[in-house]
Amino acid sequence: MDFYFDGQLSTSSPSAANEETQMRGGVSQEFSREMSVNRNQEQQSSCYSSIINNISSRAQDLVEKINDRRAKDLTELESFQEQLVDKVNExxxxxxxxxYAAYEHNSDEMQVKLQELSEVLERCTKCNSDLTEARRSLSCLNEGLAIAQSSE
Structure with a gap:
């Protein structure tokens, strides 16, 4: 019997053809297995890529949340600082x-005391003048007595 494989003529017997078919079946099965393994690897690779993308996405989300929280913290700190500055200014x-109220109160008290001091100093000046007058009078009287005693 003549068999044609891939455009070639085979003049083998049916049992040789069976053997060749089995070989081809084995190659076909092997190829099928390799294709299955490649598909499994591609599926695993795709699955791993999906997992990696998922992890990467979650990590990016966490980084964004952290940055948002930091921005919120900064905003709250600036608000606190403004409030603190307002309170310190107040x-x-x-x-x-x-x-100024204490200065004014002290100034009023000092003014009263200065007025009293001024009055006391004015009385002291008057007393000093009176004493000077009395001393002059006594000095004149003493001179008059001395003249009277010397003329006697």
Whole structure:
């Protein structure tokens, strides 16, 4: 019997043809297995790529969440700083007001005391003038007595 394989004529017997068919079947099965293995590898590779992409996406999401939280923290810190500066400015303003009120109160008390001191100094000046007048009078009287005693 003549068989044609791939355009070639085979003049083998049917049992040789069977053997050749089995060989071809074996090659075909081997090829099929390789194709199956390649498909499995491609599927695994695709699965791994999918897992890697999923992990990468989740990591990127985490990084974005961290950056968002950092931005929120920075915003809150700036808000806190502004509030703190406002509070410090308010406290300084109140301290100035209290300081000026104390200055004014002290100035009023000092003014009263200075007025009293001025009055005391004025009385001292008057007393000094009176004493100077009395001394002059006594000095004149003493001179008059001395002249009277010398003329006697």
């Amino acid at each position: 406290m300084c303003r109140q301290m100035k007001e209290n300081m």
